[in-house]
Amino acid sequence: MKIQVADLHFKLLIDSDKIAKRVKEIAEQISNDYCGRTPIVVGVLNGSFLFTADLLREIDIPVEVAFTKLASYFGGTSSTRKIRDDFDIAVDIKGRDIILIEDIVDTGNTLHYLVDKLSVREPASIVACSLLLKPKALERTVDELKYVGFEIRNEFVVGYGLDYKEQGRNLKGIYKKV
Ligand code: 5GP
Secondary structure (H helix, E strand, C coil): CEEEECCEEEEEEECHHHHHHHHHHHHHHHHHHCCCCCCEEEEEECCCHHHHHHHHHHCCCCCEEEEEEEECCCCCCCCCCCCEEEECCCCCCCCCEEEEEEEEECCCHHHHHHHHHHHCCCCCEEEEEEEEECHHHCCCCCCCEEEEEEECCCCCEEECCECECCECCCCCCEEEEC
8 A cells, every 4th residue: 555745655564563563572672681670761752752652661671761862864865964963861871771762773873873972971781772774774883783673675764753754753554665
């Protein structure tokens, strides 16, 4: 089924059942890996708001939550490689275990920027979890990327938090541009 978001057409790539199943699996992995600890889960807005909310509800160990907001696409369908830092997390992360939650890792620049920025604040550990990864688009490897929902091809996607011109974030599935 084809859908339209703003002036572009998209077709279903990953349906909501598949997303929910994978979210549960990742949450179980995180719950096991952090058993006995209380990590701070940092959602990277805007794109990860649904993923962060759904993941948190499936994690069954104590966690704290914080948000930061970064942008790099600015309404287009490819990375500008410029990162706009809109707001920072409002918690002290020194000595804490940090799990960054991203919607998608494309070139890897945003995640690299964030890991660099937070690492100087001396957290005990820092890893990242991304719902999607475009392995062929990676310009720099980010060793901290430990949890990945789905690897996808180098194509533009919307839905489940991801936007095109700020629309499409409310779609239950993930759709690729046709
Ligand atoms: P990177 O810095 O890794 O190139 O890009 C990361 C950010 O670019 C993501 O958090 C997301 O906001 C945006 N992005 C990358 N690929 C896509 C895509 O296919 N669709 C949408 N909507 N945003 C993307």
